Amino acid sequence: MKFYYLSKQANDDGVVSIHADSCEQLPSILERVYLGIFDNSRLAAEAALSKYQVLNLETCFCCK
Numbered sequence: 001m002k003f004y005y006l007s008k009q010a011n012d013d014g015v016v017s018i019h020a021d022s023c024e025q026l027p028s029i030l031e032r033v034y035l036g037i038f039d040n041s042r043l044a045a046e047a048a049l050s051k052y053q054v055l056n057l058e059t060c061f062c063c064k
């Protein structure tokens with residue numbers, strides 16, 4: 001189980017990213033939204049989709 005966060009800031013392509021708390025790319029505390037504790041990034045992504053109606057979502061490459 002890991003803590004997962006959603007980036008508040010979309011990238012240039014309008015994609016927001018999901019990061020685990022162990023991630024080196026984790027945005028600063030002001031630039032991320034706490035999603036919850038999940039077994040894997042897929043579950044975290046599902047939670048983000050249902051909770052925030054995010055259209056373009058990706059998981060950070062090292063957090064998959």
Ligand SMILES: [Zn+2]
Pocket residue numbers: 019020023024025026060061062063
């Ligand atoms: Zn990562």
